[in-house]
Amino acid sequence: MRYIEVKIYTTQEGIDPLTCILMDMGIAGFAIEDARDFQDLMNKKNSYDWDYIDDSMMELAHIPTSITFYLSETEECDSILEQLQKKLDVLKSEDRIDYGKLECIQKPVDDADWKDNWKEYFKPTKVTERIVIKPTWEEYTSTADEVVIEIDPGMAFGTGTHPTTSLCIKLLERFIEPEEDMILDVGCGSGILAIAAALLGAKGVLAVDIDPIAVTVSKENVELNHLSAKVRVIEGDLTKGLKERADIVVANLMADLVMILSKDVPAHLKGKNIYISSGILIEKQEQVVAAIEECGFHILEILEEGEWCAIAAQI
Ligand code: SAH
Numbered sequence: 067m068r069y070i071e072v073k074i075y076t077t078q079e080g081i082d083p084l085t086c087i088l089m090d091m092g093i094a095g096f097a098i099e100d101a102r103d104f105q106d107l108m109n110k111k112n113s114y115d116w117d118y119i120d121d122s123m124m125e126l127a128h129i130p131t132s133i134t135f136y137l138s139e140t141e142e143c144d145s146i147l148e149q150l151q152k153k154l155d156v157l158k159s160e161d162r163i164d165y166g167k168l169e170c171i172q173k174p175v176d177d178a179d180w181k182d183n184w185k186e187y188f189k190p191t192k193v194t195e196r197i198v199i200k201p202t203w204e205e206y207t208s209t210a211d212e213v214v215i216e217i218d219p220g221m222a223f224g225t226g227t228h229p230t231t232s233l234c235i236k237l238l239e240r241f242i243e244p245e246e247d248m249i250l251d252v253g254c255g256s257g258i259l260a261i262a263a264a265l266l267g268a269k270g271v272l273a274v275d276i277d278p279i280a281v282t283v284s285k286e287n288v289e290l291n292h293l294s295a296k297v298r299v300i301e302g303d304l305t306k307g308l309k310e311r312a313d314i315v316v317a318n319l320m321a322d323l324v325m326i327l328s329k330d331v332p333a334h335l336k337g338k339n340i341y342i343s344s345g346i347l348i349e350k351q352e353q354v355v356a357a358i359e360e361c362g363f364h365i366l367e368i369l370e371e372g373e374w375c376a377i378a379a380q381i
Pocket of ligand 1: 222223224225226230231234252253254255256257258259274275276277280302303304305318319323327
């Protein structure tokens with residue numbers, strides 16, 4: 067479908083009155099770009115709000131303030147834009163508020179440009195000698211000893227191409243005893259680790275996420291891999307009301323969350339008592355290892371890839 071992208075450059079002061087005008091015109095969905103929001107993000111409230119900011123995001127510290135919205139390319143489009151221009155001209159003549167340039171830039175776009183573009187970069191990937199991750203829309207001919215995980219991550223995290231996910235899969239492959247182990251996947255995202263664990267032979271898997279979207283996506287992916295009998299997906303938080311215990315707990319979160327949640331992990335372990343954690347930048351490895359050891363674990367193995375590491379520990 068074709069759309070017109072409309073971007074209005076203004077000031078921080080201009081955002082509220084301008085969004086009111088847009089809403090009065092029936093335009094309810096818009097994106098606000100404001101360097102102040104980035105500043106707020108940088109001054110994080112909790113240590114675990116974020117752990118890693120890509121260099122490319124630093125450009126947001128200097129972006130000009132703007133409001134962007136999209137109109138589907140219909141007959142009413144021209145009249146809406148004309149109406150909007152008139153309202154902007156009125157604002158320009160006001161000196162009560164500094165609205166800045168109020169420049170209005172329009173550009174035609176196709177939703178195919180953004181909706182499915184990322185899919186081009188997600189190809190079948192061999193994570194270990196045995197395990198291949200295959201996006202649902204790609205073809206892959208597997209060999210007899212390969213295990214193929216079918217994934218459509220949708221809006222959830224977990225294509226398997228991120229080093230933290232593939233490191234967890236490598237450790238699961240190392241430690242899962244087929245037909246013996248129960249696995250608890252904390253923060254299942256797309257369900258990829260739960261599915262990998264089941265395909266590696268786990269007796270049963272419980273996948274948990276606090277995000278309802280991740281729960282829906284995980285359930286879909288579990289069905290896609292015909293694993294509904296082995297993998298149960300629930301919405302939940304490791305720290306609140308979850309009673310299940312497993313031989314292996316796997317949690318691919320982020321360093322600060324791993325450190326906080328590690329205290330709750332022993333209460334969810336039994337039997338083999340293995341805890342695999344990732345989402346950890348190598349620069350935080352020492353700190354996380356210390357926190358995990360403080361919870362009664364000893365380290366079994368640490369894998370690294372790029373800037374990331376995954377830790378396997380045992381009580
Ligand atoms: N396991 C996937 C996704 C990891 S992303 C993979 O390895 O690729 C981390 C996920 O953890 C997110 O989906 C987030 O919603 C979830 N999460 C964060 N804190 C959590 C908590 N306390 N309990 C359960 N899930 C949590």
